[in-house]
Amino acid sequence: MTLRSVAVIGGGISGLTAAYRLRCGLGPNATITVIEASERTGGTLRTVPFTDGGVDVGAEAFVGRRPEVVELLAELGLSDQLVHPAGLRPLVWAGGALHPLPAPTLMGVPAGPDAVAGIVDEATLARITAEPNVPLRWDVNNDVSVGALVAERFGEQVVARSVDPLLGGVYAGTADTIGLRAALPTLAAALDAGAPSLSDAVAAAMPKPTPGPVFGGIRDGYGVLLDALRERTAAESITGTPVTGLRHEGSGWVVDPIGAFDAVVLAVPAPAVSALLASISPAAADAAAQIELASSALAVLALPEGTELPQNSGILVATGEALAAKAFTLSSRKWPHLAERGTALVRASFGRFGDAQLVDRSDEELIALARADLETVCGVRAEPVQTHVQRWRGGLPQYAPGHLDRVAAITSAVNELDGLAVAGAYLNGVGVPACVASGTAAAAHLTKVEG
Numbered sequence: 364m365t366l367r368s369v370a371v372i373g374g375g376i377s378g379l380t381a382a383y384r385l386r387c388g389l390g391p392n393a394t395i396t397v398i399e400a401s402e403r404t405g406g407t408l409r410t411v412p413f414t415d416g417g418v419d420v421g422a423e424a425f426v427g428r429r430p431e432v433v434e435l436l437a438e439l440g441l442s443d444q445l446v447h448p449a450g451l452r453p454l455v456w457a458g459g460a461l462h463p464l465p466a467p468t469l470m471g472v473p474a475g476p477d478a479v480a481g482i483v484d485e486a487t488l489a490r491i492t493a494e495p496n497v498p499l500r501w502d503v504n505n506d507v508s509v510g511a512l513v514a515e516r517f518g519e520q521v522v523a524r525s526v527d528p529l530l531g532g533v534y535a536g537t538a539d540t541i542g543l544r545a546a547l548p549t550l551a552a553a554l555d556a557g558a559p560s561l562s563d564a565v566a567a568a569m570p571k572p573t574p575g576p577v578f579g580g581i582r583d584g585y586g587v588l589l590d591a592l593r594e595r596t597a598a599e600s601i602t603g604t605p606v607t608g609l610r611h612e613g614s615g616w617v618v619d620p621i622g623a624f625d626a627v628v629l630a631v632p633a634p635a636v637s638a639l640l641a642s643i644s645p646a647a648a649d650a651a652a653q654i655e656l657a658s659s660a661l662a663v664l665a666l667p668e669g670t671e672l673p674q675n676s677g678i679l680v681a682t683g684e685a686l687a688a689k690a691f692t693l694s695s696r697k698w699p700h701l702a703e704r705g706t707a708l709v710r711a712s713f714g715r716f717g718d719a720q721l722v723d724r725s726d727e728e729l730i731a732l733a734r735a736d737l738e739t740v741c742g743v744r745a746e747p748v749q750t751h752v753q754r755w756r757g758g759l760p761q762y763a764p765g766h767l768d769r770v771a772a773i774t775s776a777v778n779e780l781d782g783l784a785v786a787g788a789y790l791n792g793v794g795v796p797a798c799v800a801s802g803t804a805a806a807a808h809l810t811k812v813e814g
Contacts, residue, residue: 366782366809367393370616370624371598372606372639374399375406376585376795377786378630379592380435380802385628386596388810395598398621400605400631404593407758408795410584411751414665415704417584420753421661422795423692423710424448427579429796431803432588436581439591444583447576448676448697456740457482457524457681464528464679467569470547471526471538472513474565483520490518495560503555506764509546510538516561528679531689534793535657535759536716537682542764582700585795606631609639616782626782628805632656633760633789636773647776650769654789656757659714660722662733665749666707672696673741686739687721687732688713706748709737716761726752760789784808 366389371382374397382395389395397404410417425432427447436442453464462482465473473479476491494516509530510522526538534541544551549568558564581587593600601621608619609627616627629636633654640648666672676697679690694708695701701708711733714722724732730750737743770790777785784805788798 366625368624369393369395369626369628369809370618370621371395371397371628371630372609372618373406373628373630373635373787374401374404374600374602375630375787375798376408376589377406377788377798377802377805378628379404379589379596380799381628381630381784381786381805382598382802383592383596384803384806385810386598388806391597395596396621396624397596397598397600398604398606398618399600399602402603404600404602405585405589407755408585408589409753410586411753413663413751414706414708414749417586418663418694418701418708418751419581419584420663420751421755421758422585423694424578424580425795427576428573429794431796431799433579435799436588439588439595441581441587441591444581444587446580446582446698446700448578448580449699449702450576451674451676451696453677453679454673454675455482455524455528455679455681456684456686457528459684461673461678461740462524465525468525469550469565469569470509471521471529472509472547472550472561472565473517473521473525474562474569479521479525482524483518487518487520491521491562495562497560499554499558499560501554506542506544506551506767508539508764509541509543512543512561513538523683524681527682528690531682531715532679532712534716534761535659535714536761540716541762542766544764545762545766580698606639609643611643611780611782614782626784626809628784628786628802628809629777630786630802630805632757632787634757636785636787636789640777644776644780647773650772650776651789653763653769654766655716655761655763657714657716657759657761658719658722658754658756659712659758660724660729660755661753662711662713662729663751663753664709664711664730664733664737664747666709666743666745666747668705668707670707670743670745672707672709672743678740682715686736688736689715691737691740707745709733711736719756722754722756726750759793760787762793778808782809
């Protein structure tokens with residue numbers, strides 16, 4: 364069947380990528396409609412006017428060693444927008460003091476004591492040193508939280524001061540809420556292969572050093588990419604309209620309250636997927652319902668020119684510290700193109716899974732908390748010349764233990780339904796490259812064209 368009309372439900376980067384790929388595959392005569400419940404498309408990617416240019420108030424970087432975003436920028440004629448960080452290392456605030464980020468580690472999990480020396484106590488270092496001699500119990504048929512495994516083998520300090528700061532930045536959760544197999548698949552593979560200890564497994568799973576920058580960004584912000592996708596897709600965009608129902612009729616689909624389509628891409632968060640598929644595919648709906656969401660907030664501060672910031676890319680905060688913020692991005696240190704503006708730009712991040720009360724604080728309170736914490740960690744007292752607060756309620760899915768099984772159940776059930784595909788950050792990665800890949804795969808599934 365030739366697809367003449369496709370509804371993309373959800374206008375985040377996964378949905379917009381799916382719509383663009385559908386346009387490429389179906390040609391100019393197909394009707395593509397992007398339906399978004401909120402008043403804007405772009406999802407948790409957003410660029411707002413700030414100081415002498417734009418600033419990203421959602422994701423600001425992507426893993427540069429994955430090809431999806433770099434290739435998409437090139438395809439859209441935006442390669443000149445690709446930028447890279449200055450290469451400065453982040454710090455960690457732990458035990459009431461600043462420390463270099465532990466290295467080398469696998470998402471904060473060390474292969475030995477040297478990586479975390481100075482940030483954990485002597486008892487913890489001794490425990491890590493002795494860990495290879497302690498019998499390892501590992502079930503190849505099971506999944507555990509990253510926190511449970513690391514705490515058992517290396518101790519709670521390694522979790523709080525090395526693993527949590529990194530995982531919190533990726534998932535807005537903690538190591539105790541994130542499953543090992545989804546977050547650290549190479550580590551799980553090493554353990555499945557029979558690594559005799561966690562230390563040995565981490566050493567085996569550690570990625571080989573490769574040349575080039577680890578991260579990339581977009582000079583004028585993600586808004587540039589979003590605008591290009593919208594323009595090239597030439598889709599009808601319906602915003603401020605939640606989809607209230609989805610049903611299969613004949614050879615197509617009815618999307619309430621919009622109308623009938625030949626096919627549908629569901630590019631909405633897992634709870635919305637569960638609600639829309641409840642009567643269509645109970646198996647997929649049940650699996651999606653088990654994926655919870657975390658909320659977060661961001662306070663962006665523009666500080667006067669000449670404000671002294673550490674010569675580092677950012678400051679991560681260990682769990683259990685007497686700070687409200689979970690991290691600071693020292694944006695004008697991290698990104699050379701932002702340093703050119705003169706003002707010192709800082710992003711303060713708030714909110715981990717289960718901490719919605721903090722995210723719901725007023726703008727004024729979040730700005731005050733950001734300023735107080737910034738003064739605590741690096742002595743900055745300067746009055747901001749401009750501020751912006753952005754909240755992302757339910758913005759990040761939690762990859763809890765068993766996540767891969769839930770995703771397999773969703774995709775297997777959806778694949779049995781003709782003309783339906785799913786995409787989104789809850790499937791195979793929360794980063795922008797993973798979301799681009801997800802949207803591409805959804806479009807390929809519908810058009811039966813290689814993605």
